[in-house]
Amino acid sequence: SLVLVGGEPGIGKSTLSLQIALAANGLKTLYVSGEESAEQIKMRAARIGIGNDECLIYPETLLENIVAQIAEHRPDLVVIDSIQTIYTDLLDSSAGSVSQIRECAATLLKYAKSTGTSIFIIGHITKDGAIAGPKILEHIVDVVLQFEGDSNNIYRILRGIKNRFGATFEIGVFEMLDAGLRGVDNPSEILLTHYEEPLSGIAVGASADGVRPYLIEVQALVSGAAYGTPQRSTTGYDGRRMNMLLAVLEKRVGMKMFQKDVFLNFAGGFKVADPGLDLAVVAAVISSYYDRPVAEGVCCAGEIGLSGEVRPAPRTEQRISEAARLGFKRIIVSGYLAKGGKRPKGIEVVPINSIDQLPRALFLE
Template structure:
């Protein structure tokens, strides 16, 4: 029987617990992160599974990568590292209306062809899910629906049904009767995630969890939520734009920083097989301040258009704006141009934009930003068939970047004829017919090519 309720303060960032409010969390050093919750002390719940506790040698454990389950969506399989690992717990976060539920319902549509899947919704009714599913096409009988938020009921259903894949939409709506705080609180989210983690590992069920995000763009709830799961995926993009980017920020079974690109249409999300071509569509011709650079997202090279506009300032304090890249990095590169080349940019407004709305912060686009700024300042267009990449240091040197050969190969595939790269990467790039590779040591060498 539950004892009397008491007040406990939880850190929203790391889940640290204190009996009184503190300005700074002693565990993660975050300020103003403690929230008060009413909790009851009860007997802790455990998940009973058929798995026996035993100690085995590492050499006796077999782990075959071919056991991964393909979702039927190649972009998602790429981000997951080759498919779904049985018994894994995957967290999918993103802004409201970005398409998280739509993507997971499409996964259920593909897997229900051969797998027993269970879609558990705490936010929509059965009729609402059916209306959304009607836009996507036909679903098989293997897909079962459950509208429930009680954690004990959901656990019983999963143990009885034994599905091969479960979708939880969303973790903030789940609640346990043994925890007295409200659904979505730190205690409820932590308890619910712990139960689903034990179910996934004990029964070998792959579970996808949908998580709401805060205004800062991180998953709402304690930071320990991301530590407990095996994979964390973020769905990015503007709700008013048609493209979506699925980014992996944590993956115990594959590489991180992989991305998948989707386009939102009336019948659901459609894969974008060639993101570079998609990002460069509509590029202006013979326009100053426009240059194509190459960025690596995981193992995938993506060509992006960097636009810059430099104009005379009408005020004593010039304005600087950066869209799609780091604002402080743009200020740093402008300071390098003023010091090393002598461009009087202190009297000019500067606007830098990554076309298409995509966000890129890789240092390899530094040389592209520099050349776009100089091109706009001198009002001199850059060759449309030229692509650049390289990191720029404070001394004006162009430093090496990783995987230059893959970047040049992507440029060749899209029809570019000249590629400006760091001189130190020149030996790593093999001769590729149809494209001229030029190495530069400093930004002065790159400016001379204009």
């Protein structure tokens, strides 16, 4: 198989791939680095603290030499860090060009398939967040993994974008520590903050990324527009979708959003694209608008349409179970959710059909 791992500079791609190489006990591994010297890799390996005598290090950028070493040592697992630094003498163009990337990746794919070797290649991404190449690499490889997160934050998400061997809707959540990356078994606990007293502008949304449900804190600040044209700023959320939700609030609930600056933030530095968090986003905005804290133990899960209707979020039952597991007393969901199914005990499910019913459900003591 040929697996591509892409991500921002400094996000931890090299650390992740070196941990994979060192932790692959029983597998003979070759770690090819075109970016770092053997001494630098040795320092990182010492910091990670995993010993593996079967992990070989080879600093090289010429593809022909790399293939010769792979053929000589016959490793079970090969890591190429990174594909943008590798070049072949068959082409005159410089390393990192589209033609070099295409030729090098195709050669590695041919070798992987003909010998049964697993190869991980690390790929850079462009300033737009797409894997550089432009789409050539993604078509050639079997699996595309995107490594996401804020380099100023300690949490990272590994997201499957393409997978010829299975589904792409699973994610891995990791914590970046001094000793490398550590898996986070319960993302909800790191994405929720416990405050001494209730604060306005904060709502909890029950999200589901693939098959993995987790609860995340949504923070909103609504204030009077000081300079005529209101500001709209989001961190970790699609700004266009927030503008749509604010327009729905203005039309269907009568809130004068055209006079307000709105700032939105997600805890943990996560980027979220789940439409099932619409209700939580709107709840945080309403809470800040009226400067009233959301009732304790309340979370939300639902998608909002342009008519103000609240639609069922995908995997709502799993979201309800996750909220109940973390001790939430009430969850606000769509009234159009299919009836039936076994609901967990200890949590009240509050169905609403339209967005104008949300304030009463949020502030109900």
